[in-house]
Amino acid sequence: MxxxxxxxxxxxxxxxxxxxxxxxxxxxxxxxxxxxxxxxxxxxxxxxxxxxxxxxxxxxxxxxxxxxxxxxLVPAALRAERLFYLIPILTALIVALAVPLLVG
Structure with a gap:
């Protein structure tokens, strides 16, 4: 469906x-x-x-x-740029979420 x-x-x-x-x-x-x-x-x-x-x-x-x-239609270049920026943001988010758990 x-x-x-x-x-x-x-x-x-x-x-x-x-x-x-x-x-x-x-x-x-x-x-x-x-x-x-x-x-x-x-x-x-x-x-x-x-x-x-x-x-x-x-x-x-x-x-x-x-x-x-x-x-x-969203141009492929714009989609690729958004994806490129999203990868380090998600990586930083996961690291930032893990740091307090490792320190404390």
């Missing part, structure tokens, strides 16, 4: 799946650890991480599927 935007036009699901997968990976990997570091129980940390993941899922669906315009 293809994903469809609000006008019923099929939308490429790959960007949505990638964003949701990254959100799941980061939130469920670091969320419970940070929750425990802040004094929450493991169950509460997992529950908070799942809640944040559901918020991220909803926002990603709204932006990348529901409001998507498949007819709007």
């Amino acid at each position: 293809p994903l469809r935007n609000r006008h019923g036009v099929p939308v490429d699901p790959v960007p949505f799946v990638v964003v949701v997968g990254l959100a799941f990976m980061i939130l469920l990997s670091f969320g419970p650890l940070y929750g425990q570091a802040l004094g929450l129980s493991l169950e509460a940390g997992i529950a908070a991480s799942v809640a944040l993941f559901l918020v991220a899922l909803t926002v990603a669906f709204h932006r990348q599927v529901w409001n998507a315009d498949p007819e709007a």
Whole structure:
């Protein structure tokens, strides 16, 4: 079943799946650890991480599927540039999330 935007036009699901997968990976990997570091129980940390993941899922669906315009073409150079900038940003985010856990 293809994903469809609000006008019923099929939308490429790959960007949505990638964003949701990254959100799941980061939130469920670091969320419970940070929750425990802040004094929450493991169950509460997992529950908070799942809640944040559901918020991220909803926002990603709204932006990348529901409001998507498949007819709007983004030049390949612009997409490559965005991807190039996103790689170091995600790397820095994961390192920044891991540093407090290693130090503390």
